[in-house]
Amino acid sequence: MNVSVIGLGQMGTRLAQAFLAAGYQTVVWNRTRAKADALAAQGATAAATIAEAAAAPLVVVCLTSYGAVREVLDPVREELRGKTVVNLTSGTPETAREMSAWLSGHGAGYLDGAAMSGTQLVGRPEALFVLSGDAGAFAAHRAALASLGNVVHLGADPGLASVYDGALFGLAWGALAGFYHAVALVAAEGVAPTAFAQAAAGHMPFVTSLLTEHARQIEEGRYPDDDGTVNVHAAAMDHLVHASAAAGVRTDIPELFRGLLELAVIGGHGADGIASTAQALSKEGAA
Numbered sequence: 001m002n003v004s005v006i007g008l009g010q011m012g013t014r015l016a017q018a019f020l021a022a023g024y025q026t027v028v029w030n031r032t033r034a035k036a037d038a039l040a041a042q043g044a045t046a047a048a049t050i051a052e053a054a055a056a057p058l059v060v061v062c063l064t065s066y067g068a069v070r071e072v073l074d075p076v077r078e079e080l081r082g083k084t085v086v087n088l089t090s091g092t093p094e095t096a097r098e099m100s101a102w103l104s105g106h107g108a109g110y111l112d113g114a115a116m117s118g119t120q121l122v123g124r125p126e127a128l129f130v131l132s133g134d135a136g137a138f139a140a141h142r143a144a145l146a147s148l149g150n151v152v153h154l155g156a157d158p159g160l161a162s163v164y165d166g167a168l169f170g171l172a173w174g175a176l177a178g179f180y181h182a183v184a185l186v187a188a189e190g191v192a193p194t195a196f197a198q199a200a201a202g203h204m205p206f207v208t209s210l211l212t213e214h215a216r217q218i219e220e221g222r223y224p225d226d227d228g229t230v231n232v233h234a235a236a237m238d239h240l241v242h243a244s245a246a247a248g249v250r251t252d253i254p255e256l257f258r259g260l261l262e263l264a265v266i267g268g269h270g271a272d273g274i275a276s277t278a279q280a281l282s283k284e285g286a287a
């Protein structure tokens, strides 16, 4: 079976290389031809026209924007009938649903998706890709898509992958923002970022272990205080705000966290476990 990759930027090039490494005949197309030629030197077939790329049963697209995807695929929309289009371009749930309606209307199977692990891990099992949309199309191309990494189908709603994309992006930034603040704090005391990173990495398995348990608590609406109450964490966060200010580093991050804990206290969760903070952040809590 052959696959095609349309868009050979940083991500698209890695996608094509992963398909090649897994032994798939890989047709590549890019607006700027030189990038396709570079991949042809690695075993890909450089498509002379976009129609040639649209002829593969599995067409993977990764461009800068949904507008660009529409622009590139519009001339070949009829050729895509009966094919599966996997769109790994970043967008919003709305643009994903619109793209799905448009391509489904032309008889193509559509999967919207997001690459969650940067470019360097693509092709390895730890590279997470989230997809959603046409379940039949996913089942038909599951093996080829597994060439890219850990490819997970989330459900039939084509907007869901984009929802996860944003949610996981925010999760990563939450962790990284805490890390950047921590690095600034310890650096003010003469600790090298690389030295601190070792302790940070050693702490993360504990943090990760909380996710499943706290998710269960959020679902059940019961917040045992096994990991400390909101009040206890609020007091500790006061210390972090104070220590940061005393060290001369910005307090934005711990103040943000303190604000969230205050919201939980206002919501009546002071004596509950910290997962109750999720209640204050939820749609119901915001209403």
Ligand SMILES: NC(=O)c1ccc[n+]([C@@H]2O[C@H](COP(=O)([O-])OP(=O)(O)OC[C@H]3O[C@@H](n4cnc5c(N)ncnc54)[C@H](OP(=O)(O)O)[C@@H]3O)[C@@H](O)[C@H]2O)c1
Pocket: 007, 008, 009, 010, 011, 012, 030, 031, 032, 035, 062, 063, 064, 065, 067, 068, 071, 072, 088, 089, 090, 091, 114, 115, 116, 117, 118, 119
């Ligand atoms: N790079 C990452 O680490 C990463 C990680 C996760 C997700 N993503 C997502 O993957 C997508 C692509 O990212 P990238 O890093 O590969 O970007 P990139 O290196 O800037 O490549 C952009 C690609 O889009 C093409 N393109 C842009 N406008 C076009 C148009 N109007 N018509 C035809 N082709 C057009 C470019 O063609 P030319 O070569 O001709 O300019 C190029 O192939 C983005 O949505 C990004 O958010 C990237």
